[in-house]
Amino acid sequence: MSFLRLSGVSKKHGRQSILRDIDLSVSEGEFVAIVGYSGQGKTTLMSLIAGLARPDEGSITLEGNPVTGPGPERGLVFQNYSLLPWLSVRENIALAVDTVFPAWSAAERDAHVDKYIAMVKLSHAADRRPRQLSGGMRQRVSVARTLAMQPRILLLDEPLSALDALTRAKLQDEFADIHRTTGATVVLITNSVDEALLLADRVIPLTLGPGATLAAPVAVDLPRPRDRLALNHDPRFKRLRADITATLLGFNAARTTTLTRKLVLPDILPEDLDQPRVNRPPRRLSEEKREIVSVS
Amino acid sequence: MTALLKTCDALGFTWFIPFIRLARRENPNEQFRQILVNLGVPLLAVLLFLGAWSWVARNVEVSFGAIPGPVAVWQEAGNLWKDHVAERDKEKAFYVRQAERKAAHVTKTPDKPWVERTYAGKPTFIDQIFTSLKTVFAGFLVASLIAVPVGILCGLSNVINIACTPFIQIFKPVSPLAWLPIVMILVSALYNPTDPWFEKSFISSALTVALCSLWPTLINTSLGVAQIDNDYLNVARVLRLGWWKKITKIVLPSALPLIFTGLRLSLGVGWMVLIAAEMLAQNPGLGKFVWDMFQNGSSQTLAQIMVAVFTIGFVGFALDRAMMSLQRAVSFDANSIR
């Protein structure tokens, strides 16, 4: 039986259809990546799974129970971190821990918070406010906060897209580690095919909106742990990447071929308004004389 | 040194900062320029104002006599201070005398009970300032205790907000002079304890202040709460925070800067309203002082009223500065407040 299941889910914003006919089933411990273009409804899909929004049609179940609202068993790492700026790193995480584990003793909760701060290597910055952290550090706090709630499933919404390549690579390795050591079920949303292939067991492209839906999933049968550098030369990886990229580009091509007319610009060049204009004919692109000077 | 800089910045004494930097020999030319602009220009403006005032004073006559110039007003301020000191001395002397009399009474007629008396001198100008401050803070406190919770409710619930909007719109522009009679009538009807803690006039003016200064806090609080980033509320939803925790951990901290903007405005309004309320309610305080002076119509009247005007201005300014420092201290984004 599948752990997380979406069947026939669709969502509209006003009259605009964002998602339609989404069918997805994720088994326990699986790492699924959803790749798609920006603005096509990835975050919308994530908030549906998280329970922050309700689908217009279809159903979402986690371990057989219908999802009717948000809850800590579905740990969502928000696309924009959503750390509370008036709380320090420790307080941000402690707020989550205190709320999710009210039965624990204060000492247990403190130890739990410290453990997760250490896990994302932020012990030295535990008392800083989010404003005093770099983007990558904020992202790690956000991940630590979510992991500390010990969710049944981890929902990562483009967690790394705002980061530079180096930090991104480091955090990708951390995600792989977390998945390997905790055996967590993960749904990752990303716009990077490489990232998806590096981390996921299955990659599912999201088609273009309005009314985006999930395309056929691609199983990633690369052995773990996966090494970024070695992957680049792995023919299976290259083939998968080419396939998925082609699928994604295919969505676009299907749309762009509908453009039938080409606009022709008028044959005129901009005027320099600082020059007095005395009976000067307009400058034309076709009459412009150009000299090409090549610099070695 | 850096700590000193931070304190100056927190208290809003930005004009003082170049002096500290100068003492540290940080880019002297720039600091001199800063001092010239930040201090020289206001100083020049004040001098111009004083000059114009003296000119008007010398050339305009009113029924009380000549309009007092800056020097006369300054001397009058000195007189008021002297009066205050003299009054305090009298009070001390009174209690010394009473103690002596009591000792004599107890030795001479031990069977008769001794009646202690309190000094009943008239309040001085300085006393009036403190009475006014007490009244304005009482009114401000009442206003805040009502406005912040109601504002939070309005910000959280659209229905409550819509329900409150007509009242806010209609009562906000009402002048204190219109509220005061109603408040006074209600207070004298409802507040009749045998052993009153507060004077009726005090309660009337404090409540009038509260009624008029409620609105900025109410509006800003509800605005601050309504503007909370949806992401923060989503965090609360994912964590399934309880109602109280949601208010204290998410709603209040994120609305705090705007709440304090409202409180700062409210205190300003309250201080302005208070003077009018005191005049009418005959509650001891600066307003009554001004009114009494006006009724006196002596040759010093105008000078004394002008001292009162400047005092009101300076106290209002000090209150605003204090609120601003507080506002900075509590908000997580301190740099945004000027």
Ligand SMILES: Nc1ncnc2c1ncn2[C@@H]1O[C@H](COP(=O)(O)OP(=O)(O)OP(=O)(O)O)[C@@H](O)[C@H]1O
């Ligand atoms: N609250 C809303 N009201 C109306 N339209 C919305 C709302 N939220 C999202 N949309 C629309 O839904 C579409 C999908 O938005 P969504 O945030 O899910 O995209 P995304 O795939 O996550 O994009 P990105 O990669 O940039 O994060 C967009 O066209 C957006 O304009």
Ligand SMILES: [Mg+2]
């Ligand atoms: Mg998104």
